[in-house]
Amino acid sequence: MGKPVVRQRTVRVPNEDLNLIGEGRKREFRTTQMTAHFASLPEPCVIFSQRRGLDAGKLVVVTASWRERLGEVSEESAQAEGFENRREFKRYWRRSRGKEFEPLLNVVVIRCRPFEEKDRAHLAEIMFDSLYGYWS
Numbered sequence: 001m002g003k004p005v006v007r008q009r010t011v012r013v014p015n016e017d018l019n020l021i022g023e024g025r026k027r028e029f030r031t032t033q034m035t036a037h038f039a040s041l042p043e044p045c046v047i048f049s050q051r052r053g054l055d056a057g058k059l060v061v062v063t064a065s066w067r068e069r070l071g072e073v074s075e076e077s078a079q080a081e082g083f084e085n086r087r088e089f090k091r092y093w094r095r096s097r098g099k100e101f102e103p104l105l106n107v108v109v110i111r112c113r114p115f116e117e118k119d120r121a122h123l124a125e126i127m128f129d130s131l132y133g134y135w136s
Contacts, residue, residue, distance in 0.1 A: 008046060010057070011036045011110065014096045015049035020082060022047065022058030024114045028080035030070065030093075030107040037108050038065035040130055044115060044123055061119055064111035071103025080111065 011031055013021060020026035038045070041063060048057035070093070073081075078089040090101045129136075 009038075009043060009062075010046045010048060010054065012050055013047045015051045016096065018047065018049045018052065018056070018058060021060065021112065022114060026080075026082040027113065028077055028109060028111045030073070030081075030109050032105065032107055034067075034106065034108060036065070036110060037067060038062045038110070040126075041065065042119075042123065042126070044119070045110075045112065047112075059115040060112040061115050061123070062110055062112045066109050067106060068109060069103060070101065070105040070107050077109070
C-alpha cells in the first residue's frame, strides 16, 4: 500500500514582505493567487518569495481568508498589513507590483501568524478530524 497523498500549501509573497509576515509584524496580506483561498482554518502554510524560493520560506498559520476587491481594503486591514492607513497601503501596492492600483482587482486576503511549536499537535488533530473524524 502506498503512502497517503498529503499536499503542502504554499503562497508566494513579495520579497520585501517575507520576513515581516514570517515574524508576525505583518498579520494580513493580499495576493492575486485566487487558488490561495483557505476553506478549513486554522491551516499551516509556507509563504515564500519568488526571488528567494521555497528553501527560504516561512511556516505560518492561516487564521482567516476571504476574497474581496483590492479597493475594499479597510483602514483596519491596512493597519494589519503594517501601514498607517489605506493611502500608504496603495503606495506600497503600486511600488511592490510595479503597476497602478486597480480597485476592482479581485484578491485573496490572508490573515496569519507565525507557526509555533505548540501548533503542531493542535493542527495535526484538526487535520485528522477533518479527514477521518466521521469514522473515529
